[in-house]
Amino acid sequence: MASLTAIREKTAGWQALLRDRNVRWLYAGQVVSQIGDGVSKVALLWFVYAMTESALDMTLIGVLQTIPPLVFGPFAGVYLDRVRKRRAMIVIDLARTGLLAAIPLLYAFDRLTLPRLYALVFITAVFSMAFGPALNAAVPLIVAKEQLTRVNALMQSAMTMGQLFGPALSGVLIAAIGAPRALYVNAGGFFIAALCKIPLRVPHVELRRTSDSLWRQAVKDLSEGIRFIFIRHRLLFLLMIVASVFSLGSTGFVYLLPVVGDRILHVGAVALGWLWSSLSLGILAATAWLFWNKQPPICRRLWLVAGAAAAGGAAVLVLPASDSVAAAAALIAAIGASSGLITPLVSASLQERTPKELLARVFGVFNTGSMAFAMIGMTVFGWAADALGPSISLLGIAGVQLAAAAITVAVIPWCRRLTEQAAQQPALLRKAS
Structure with missing residues (x-):
């Protein structure tokens, strides 16, 4: 029942x-x-x-x-x-x-x-x-x-x-x-x-206008967004770091997949197409799971992020040992699922904790950081595959994703303290009144 x-x-x-x-x-x-x-x-x-x-x-x-x-x-x-x-x-x-x-x-x-x-x-x-x-x-x-x-x-x-x-x-x-x-x-x-x-009906959040010049106001607005992320709400900053570090490894893996297919798994073009599709199917499976389930509290979301990053890293680590296309496809689907879990969970956490008048600035900074880390991942792991071999490059990708999991686990106690403090504030205000 x-x-x-x-x-x-x-x-x-x-x-x-x-x-x-x-x-x-x-x-x-x-x-x-x-x-x-x-x-x-x-x-x-x-x-x-x-x-x-x-x-x-x-x-x-x-x-x-x-x-x-x-x-x-x-x-x-x-x-x-x-x-x-x-x-x-x-x-x-x-x-x-x-x-x-x-x-x-x-x-x-x-x-x-x-x-x-x-x-x-x-x-x-x-x-x-x-x-x-x-x-x-x-x-x-x-x-x-x-x-x-x-x-x-x-x-x-x-x-x-x-x-x-x-x-x-x-x-x-x-x-x-x-x-x-x-x-x-x-x-x-x-x-x-x-x-x-x-047909959309999107409420507008009006920002306070000042007498400053357009350029000065833009600099002030940007500074306010950066202060919010880096000083006032460091939990969001750490979430961005986790997502960006994970992006470093996941993007590197996506661009390395043809090399992995050719030089490690020894598959042809048709099988590589199936492996690439399995990555997207893993993302869709994770998406369906998130859509079906109720949104968990933010600290539990961090556990999910840590578990997804760890599972993705472990799958990358085991991939070279797979002995069939089916086994490789299952592991690559798990790698896709880890990405499919992390992105919506982090985005929802940023949206939940950011004041509505700062949302675009926070996501502007977040997207810039994610793109920078993705570019580094493509470059570094591509170079490593050429210079040291694709197996070493995969080892590095797995290490990065496991590091993202470890960072997330380290953040969880801080998240719990912040959540407890937020829950105590209404009671303190009632006592004061």
Whole structure:
């Protein structure tokens, strides 16, 4: 009877979330735009390589898409905290629609040069960089605190579907209509995503205006966000450190997977495709588990983060010893599941503990840090695979993920003390009155 009651409670929780029209519209837009983005990632690289026949010119696309989050992320948060989140997301989607559609249009009229293509890619990346903080700042404004883990898991599932279906769809489109025209699909996806956001009702948090100049006010706002993270709420800072350290290892693993498949597991292209799919399936499985279950208290969330990081690290450690594709796929699915658990849990914790007027700034800093650590992971573990061998690189990745687990466990006693102090404050205030 007790188990039946628990099942009913869990079912009621996710059903209530799906009945929310704001969540439904936001999720629909994310699914469409993420699948379109998956199409674009393959089509754009293919197009540049076909246009230039240069691997370097092709890889510069990735560099141009990486620079904006590293350089402008925190400043984007400053601006986004002062504007309406719904309007910002619509403007960003419409801007990306026009910029991506411009690439095949210019190509059709023989006006697309490589510098123009790079400029369009860079400006698109600037708008894409701003969308993440806007979305993460909007989510706590439209759902209750106890639903934050579920809604973050839901948004993560949209991204994972884009990773699963986008590249496959891109290959079909490139073969059918060519790489330039395939970019229209991504442009159309962003346009549909913008339309999906029109019915949203997102409350606006008004920030106090001052007589300072625009630049001085921006510096003050950024300083306030940095002080909140690094001084006033160091638990959030430590959560960011854990997530960034984990990203260091997980991103390195994703980019190393073809090398692992070839030089350690000795599998062909078809089997490698299955292994890559198992990574996404692991993320989806973790997403479904989070969506089904009730959001745990923050200190228990830290235990889940620690367990996920430890399980992911152990799976990486054991992977070279797997004796079949099925065993390797199961381990890689476990690695994907660890990532699938950590990202929504950390995001929900940041959203829960951050004042609504600081959300975009906090996530701007968080995204910048995560991107920086991801870049370091790709570079360091890629170098290690070439210089020392992929087995040593995997050992390093496992060590990083186990270190993330150890850091999280060390933070848990501090989390408990802070939670106890917060619980005692109302009682102290009542005694004082």
